Amino acid sequence: xxxxxxxxxxxxxxxxxxxxxxxxxxxxxxxxxxxxxxxxxxxxxxxxxxxxxxxxxxxxxxxxxxxxxxxxxxxxxxxxxxxxxxxxxxxxxxxxxxxxxxxxxxxxxxx
Amino acid sequence: xxxxxxxxxxxxxxxxxxxxxxxxxxxxxxxxxxxxxxxxxxxxxxxxxxxxxxxxxxxxxxxxxxxxxxxxxxxxxxxxxxxxxxxxxxxxxxxxxxxxxxxxxxxxxxxxxxxxxx
Numbered sequence: 001x002x003x004x005x006x007x008x009x010x011x012x013x014x015x016x017x018x019x020x021x022x023x024x025x026x027x028x029x030x031x032x033x034x035x036x037x038x039x040x041x042x043x044x045x046x047x048x049x050x051x052x053x054x055x056x057x058x059x060x061x062x063x064x065x066x067x068x069x070x071x072x073x074x075x076x077x078x079x080x081x082x083x084x085x086x087x088x089x090x091x092x093x094x095x096x097x098x099x100x101x102x103x104x105x106x107x108x109x110x111x
Numbered sequence: 112x113x114x115x116x117x118x119x120x121x122x123x124x125x126x127x128x129x130x131x132x133x134x135x136x137x138x139x140x141x142x143x144x145x146x147x148x149x150x151x152x153x154x155x156x157x158x159x160x161x162x163x164x165x166x167x168x169x170x171x172x173x174x175x176x177x178x179x180x181x182x183x184x185x186x187x188x189x190x191x192x193x194x195x196x197x198x199x200x201x202x203x204x205x206x207x208x209x210x211x212x213x214x215x216x217x218x219x220x221x222x223x224x225x226x227x228x229x
Contacts, residue, residue: 043201098146099218101154
């Protein structure tokens with residue numbers, strides 16, 4: 001049973017381009033949603049939370065569709081430093097739950 | 112001023128040995144977690160402790176025993192290590208406030224402990 005599904009990539013994108021990834025989640029009780037970023041051999045770090053109304057943080061825009069159980073991330077004007085693995089993450093009901101991670105989408109920004 | 116720290120960073124050991132990984136957070140968070148990231152890079156929750164009390168215990172062999180001496184520490188002891196235990200183990204913490212307050216659910220991860228069982 002795959003709870004959070006993502007296209008693993010890699011996505012090879014030229015610098016300056018816009019790139020979008022998405023994921024789907026199976027647990028309809030999930031309450032909170034996030035995109036985490038993980039650099040090679042490093043720990044995951046929160047990129048942004050995802051809200052139903054959609055939210056933006058600089059070049060990054062996240063969207064949540066609860067009806068379709070679908071989450072997206074859009075990166076505009078991509079930079080070389082955006083190269084990383086992007087993890088789609090859900091959190092179930094109950095504050096002390098662990099996060100459920102997708103396997104991640106590997107993004108490579110090319111000069 | 113590291114927020115979540117783990118020791119050791121690398122651990123290489125023989126099959127059958129017993130080893131421990133330590134985790135400490137100085138964020139004043141109530142909840143701590145252990146995750147395992149396998150060779151396919153899949154991150155999966157193992158345990159969650161809230162105020163020193165076990166909340167989540169996923170399907171993990173009972174050779175793995177978490178211990179929380181206080182709210183700031185969550186250690187992981189592994190008995191009779193097997194080849195399949197080789198992975199990166201991440202500790203994390205969060206300030207739990209309740210459902211829907213995602214800003215309080217953000218989990219901060221330690222740098223990871225790369226365990227290699229030979």
